[in-house]
Amino acid sequence: MFDSEVLLPDLHEILGAVPLTLAMALAIFVLSTIVGSLFAMVEYRKIPVLRQLVVAYKVAFKGVPMVIVIFLAYYGLPSTLHALAALAGIDYNGHSTPNWVTLIVALTACVAAFQAEVVKGALNSFDTGQADAAYSLGYKRSQLFRRVMLPQVIVAAIPDLANSFMVIMKALSLGFAIEVVDIFAQSQLTAALNFYYLEAFLVAVVIYMVIAYAVTQIADRTERALRVRT
C-alpha cells in the first residue's frame, strides 16, 4: 500500500513548484499589505464614507470562503476587465487573462481584508504619548510617521505578517481548481502519473511544514534584531 521508493523522485518533482509558489505568495503578500495599509489608514484617520465602505468590504470578504472568491473572480474578472478596457478604449481581450493573474487578484482581495486588521492592530499598539512628545520637539507629521511610528509599528506587526504569509502560501493551494500549479497542485499531478497518491501528498505535507518552520524562524530573528531595547 505504501511505497517509500517513490518518495525521493516525488520530492524532486514537487520541489520544482516551490519557487513559483513562493514568488506568487510574495507578490500577493506585497500587494495585499499595500491595499490593507490603505484600508487601515482610512480607519485610523476616521475618514467618513470611505471608512464605512472599508468596513463593508471587510465584512463581505471575511464571511465568504476563499474558494468561492476565487471562482467568482475566475468567472467574473475576465468580462469585467474586457468591459473596462472597452470603456477606456484599449484593445485588450479580457478573456485571455492568464489564470495565475486571476488567482493573484482574488487572493489579494481576500487577504487585504485581513492585512487591514493586522496593520490596524499595529497602529493601535502605538503609544500616542510619543506622538505628543515628537510634536513638542517640532516634528512634522511626515517626520513623526517616518522616524517614530514606522520603526515601531513594523516590529509590532512582524508576527502577524508572518502568519499572513503562511495563510497566503496555504491559500495558493486552492489555485488548483483554476489550473494554477503550486506545491499542492504539483503533488496532485505527480501522484496522477504514478498512482502513489498518499506518498506524494505526504511529501507535500513535509514541504509545507518545513516552509512554515522557516518562516516563523525568520520572523522571530527579524523581530529580535529590530526590536528597540527598552
Add this chain to the structure above:
Amino acid sequence: MIPELLSALPLTLAITFTAMVAGFVLALITTALRVRRIPVISQLADLYVSYARSVPVVLQLFVAFYGLPVLVGVFGIEDFVSPTIAAMLGLSLYHGGYLSEVMRPAYLSVERGQHDAADSLGYTFRRKLLRVVAPQALHIALPGYGNAIIYLIHNVALVMYIGAADVMATAHLVMERDYNQYQFETYLVLAVLYSVLCLVAWAIVRFFERRSGKYASNDKTVSAPLMASV
C-alpha cells in the same frame, strides 16, 4: 436552484457538527498533553498542532482520504472509507489542532495564584479545573473559538474536492445541467449562503461571550481578530 442547493445543506452541516464535536474532544486531549509537558508525547502533540496549522486544509483532506484506507488496512479492517467519512476525519483533525492553539493560551493565561488559592482550599484537581480554571479560561477562549468555528465553516466548502456531495458539489451539478450559463450567479448565491452560516455561528458565540463576562477575573476585554485559515 436555491431549493436544490439547500437540499445538500444537511450533509454540509453534518460534516461541520461532527468536526466541531470531534475536534473539540481532540483539542482538549491535545491541550492536556501539551500543558503537562510529558516527554515525547508532548512533542508529538506539538507536531500534530503544527501539521494542522501549517498544511493547507485541501491537502489535509486528501491525506485523510488516501491515508485512512491505508491505516484501516494495517489493522486488518475492511475498507469502509467514503468521501464523507474522510471529510469528517480530515476536518476534525484540522479543527482539533487549530482549537488546541486557542485553548492552550487560554489555560495558561489563568493566573498561577488562582491555582494556588484553589489548592490551598483543598480542591481536588478535577474540582479545581471545573470550578476555578475552566470558567475563566472559557471567557478568554471564546473569541478565538468563534473564529475557529468560522474557519471550519469556510473550510467545509473544500470537501467537494475529495468527492463529498455537499452544497458546493451540488452547485457544480446544477451549473453543468444548465450548460454552465449561470456560474457567476451560482457562486454569488453560495457566497451569501456561507456568509449567513458564518453570521449565525458568530451570533451564537457572541451571545455566550456576553454571558461569560461574569467569569472574567478582571475587566480587560478579550478579542481575537478574525484572520484567515485555509
